[in-house]
Structures are given as C-alpha cells and as structure tokens.
Amino acid sequence: MTLATPALGLQLRSCPASLGQGEMAVVEVQAKGKVTGGFVGEPLFFFPYAPDLYRALIGVDLEAEPGPRGLQVAEGERVLRATVMVKRRPFGLQRLNLPPEMVELRGEALRRVRREKALIRRALLGTKPQPLWRRPFLLPLRGRITGAFGLQRLINGRFRSRHTGLDIAAPEGTPVVATNDGVVVLASSLYLEGNTVIMDHGLGLYSFYLHLKEFFVKRGQRIQRGKVLGLVGVSGRASGPHLHWGVVLRGKRVDPLSLLEALGEQGWKRGLSRRP
Incomplete structure (x- = not known):
C-alpha cells in the first residue's frame, strides 16, 4: 500500500492491508521532516531507516478482536490515513x-x-x-x-x-x-x-x-x-x-x-x- 499527499512528498510506502491475531509488521514512510503517527489509539515510534525514509513497528495482540483498525501518519500538518484489517487466526x-x-x-x-x-x-x-x-x-x-x-x-x-x-x-x-x-x-x-x-x-x-x-x-x-x-x-x-x-x-x-x-x-x- 502506498499513499501520498500530492506535491508534498509525504508517502506511506509500506503498510499491511491486514494482520492476523498476534502478528506484527513494519510501516515505512517517506518524508522530509519529523514523522509522527498512531495505530489503535497508541503513538507510533518512527526511526530513520535510510535518507528520507522512516520505519515504525505495529502489532496486534494474540486475543485482539477481528475488525478494522485505523492508522495515521503525519508530517507537520500533512496527514495520511489507512485501515488495517485484523483477521482471526485458526489456532490449534x-x-x-x-x-x-x-x-x-x-x-x-x-x-x-x-x-x-x-x-x-x-x-x-x-x-x-x-x-x-x-x-x-x-x-x-x-x-x-x-x-x-x-x-x-x-x-x-x-x-x-x-x-x-x-x-x-x-x-x-x-x-x-x-x-x-x-x-x-x-x-x-x-x-x-x-x-x-x-x-x-x-x-x-x-x-x-x-x-x-x-x-x-x-x-x-x-x-x-x-x-x-x-x-x-x-x-x-x-x-x-x-x-x-x-x-x-x-x-x-x-x-x-x-x-x-x-x-x-x-x-x-x-x-x-x-x-x-
């Protein structure tokens, strides 16, 4: 998934469309300045990965309820939003x-x-x-x-x-x-x-x-x-x-x-x- 604010440069370069219960993933953002964000009501902690590229980790608990979760990323006043679907996993x-x-x-x-x-x-x-x-x-x-x-x-x-x-x-x-x-x-x-x-x-x-x-x-x-x-x-x-x-x-x-x-x-x- 890649989302961008036209002409402003902020891009959500990588974000999972879904996560199973108890899974984690990397979110990657392209930006020129400081990046902040949130997932399921908690802040995301972005760290520099490469020039103008930042990463954060997201995850959902083993017993998380299935359903959509909101994710947002911001650079100053520029904001991008995405939805991550939490899916039920068939545990044995x-x-x-x-x-x-x-x-x-x-x-x-x-x-x-x-x-x-x-x-x-x-x-x-x-x-x-x-x-x-x-x-x-x-x-x-x-x-x-x-x-x-x-x-x-x-x-x-x-x-x-x-x-x-x-x-x-x-x-x-x-x-x-x-x-x-x-x-x-x-x-x-x-x-x-x-x-x-x-x-x-x-x-x-x-x-x-x-x-x-x-x-x-x-x-x-x-x-x-x-x-x-x-x-x-x-x-x-x-x-x-x-x-x-x-x-x-x-x-x-x-x-x-x-x-x-x-x-x-x-x-x-x-x-x-x-x-x-």
Whole structure:
C-alpha cells in the first residue's frame, strides 16, 4: 500500500492491508521532516531507516478482536490515513500432562507466581525510545517446533491459557543466543517460566527466553546479537528440554515467527522443522 499527499512528498510506502491475531509488521514512510503517527489509539515510534525514509513497528495482540483498525501518519500538518484489517487466526489445540503442583497452584506457590508475574510486568516498563538493533533478527535456536504460538492448551484435561510463544525443542544444554542487540531487563529463576531472560530491543519490543538450564547474563547488561544467553533446559513448567521463545511489542503478545517475517535474516526458516 502506498499513499501520498500530492506535491508534498509525504508517502506511506509500506503498510499491511491486514494482520492476523498476534502478528506484527513494519510501516515505512517517506518524508522530509519529523514523522509522527498512531495505530489503535497508541503513538507510533518512527526511526530513520535510510535518507528520507522512516520505519515504525505495529502489532496486534494474540486475543485482539477481528475488525478494522485505523492508522495515521503525519508530517507537520500533512496527514495520511489507512485501515488495517485484523483477521482471526485458526489456532490449534495442544494436550499436555504435567505434575499437579505445576498446574493447580495453591498457598506459597500461588503467591510466588503472582509476585513473579508482577516482576515481569515491571521489567516491560521503561523501554528504550530508539531501536537498539541494526541488523536482521536471528533464530535464538535451531530445532524442532513442538508448540506453535497461540495454541489453546489442555493441561491435565483442563483448558488453560493460550500459548504466548514458540516452543523449540533441542537437546538439553544446547546454546540459546540473543535474537538481536538489546539490554537484559530480567534474568531470574521463576516458578512457572523456569530460568528466564528477557531482553529489551527498544521501541517496546521485547524477547523472552524461558525454561533455560542456566543463563549467563544479568539485568542491565548490554548484549549483542548472537551472544549466548544460556542453555536449553527443562526448568519451570516444562515437559521436556526446549526453549519457549516469546515476543512482546508494546504490551501485545505477538508471534515470534511474525517478527522474523518482518525483520528476520534471510533463510531463517531453514533453522526450524515441524513436529512430525
């Protein structure tokens, strides 16, 4: 989609006509001056990409209601508007059997989980106002997908919450790397998530690495793309060795594969296989 204000130079060079639930994309604008914008009532954060070209990231949550969403871009008093249609995605079902103490939370375990959820929410505040990356995003691990994003999970015979990341199985101890440059905002051992690392990549874009055997980074540390963060493990609520890789964009839970589709390195699909 390309929209322009005649003779004024402002162009919306790239904008998706639609997004599925839990998907993200890049909006690209051509302009001579400062660019601002908004999507679903929130500001867009544009950053320079090339001479007179600016980009911003947009995304919709896993459980967003289908329907049209308005997007606008402005350069001074010049304004362009577009509509992005949010479409329903056909998420599947996954059945899991786990130890009861990791599912039916009571007493101190429940209190601990609530404290740790609050800790995660605090970690997602105060993102860097500019992109911390310059190169394409990487797969943090090559392996087999054993749990797709968005699955409705049936755990021990009862429906639980949706799966908010991508599960990649690999042998225990396999290195897990940072998907791109960023800052560690959480590195801790959690009850459900196990040994966990969360990175801020700027602009409200965060990556999550769960169930690690161990991690080698600490909060506040600046990390380069491809650096080993930790090792594949089975810590927390896990049924086998794997990495749960999650992505959040300004509070919206989005599919890590959507991040790679939008900003990933070429050939990333060769690093993943599907459950047979």
